[in-house]
Amino acid sequence: MTSRRARPVRRPAVPRLLITVVLALFLLFFVLPLLWLVLAATKSDEQLVHGNPLSFGSWHALRANWAALTGFQDDVLLLWLRNSALYSGLALAITLCVAVPAGYAMAMTEFRGRRVLLSATLIVMLMPTATLVVPLFLEVNAVHLIGSMWSVILPYSFYPFGVYLTFIYFSTAVPKDLLAAARIDGCSEFGVFRHVALPLATPVVALVGFFSFVANWTNYFLPYVMLPESDQMPVQVGLGTLLDSVPSFNPTVGALAVERPQLALATLVAIIPVLVVFLFSQRFLIAGMLAGSTKS
Helix, strand or coil: CCCCCCCCCCCCHHHHHHHHHHHHHHHHHHHHHHHHHHHHCCCCHHHHHHCCCCCCCCHHHHHHHHHHHHCCCCCHHHHHHHHHHHHHHHHHHHHHHHHHHHHHHHHHCCCCCHHHHHHHHHHHHHCCHHHHHHHHHHHHHHCCCCCCCHHHHHHHHCCHHHHHHHHHHHHHCCCHHHHHHHHHCCCCHHHHHHHHHHHHCHHHHHHHHHHHHHHHHHCCHHHHHHCCCHHHCCHHHHHHHHHHCCCCCCCCCCCCCCCHHHHHHHHHHHHHHHHHHHHHHHHHHHHHHHHCCCCC
């Protein structure tokens, strides 16, 4: 009886064509607005309105827009960037010091109320951030911190998503036998966490740090409510102030007017730190996303 070779099954070309079309649509939807934003910063207001939307303006216009932007209210944009870096950096440090040990404790220890605590973490994680602003405002006001930088930093530091990520990682990607062997060798519980678990958790620590930094840097509503003074604002709230100073959006603007290309340039400056952090941490981000995909 002769054996017949199985012919390779040809996949239909329609799904591949469909995938290509969908990816092209996503590319147009996300890349074109970003490209327009970058090119808008190189134009004058007249060129932006009447010129080709996807054409490059000039380096002279870019320098003029930057000079006008940094001169707005005595270099207040640089002050807003410094505030954002301060708030996001301090909150990130506190988040990593709290979320990672909390996730480790919830994954590796059994205690009364553990399931309730995990369920509460998931519920808070799923709640929209805006719904928590009023309760947070009342709590911060009760301890008389409204208007201080801690009114933003402390709520930023409460990051249940980071606790959940570290809980999943330690539950799936770290062998418990390895931790048990360290305890048998005489290592304390803190020593097990510090010398064994934490070095293995570098990918998820980077993942939590990146998500926390991005969430803190892009948060608008919380600092808008907590910080009443302009010199305390982070850059996201400052962009709202710049938007109110554009005559096209606010006809009542006086002498301190901001043109639309300058607003586009300020938006680009505001997203550069997040882009830089992503470029330097993408290797750890990919490892952290894949670390808990298989159980050890």
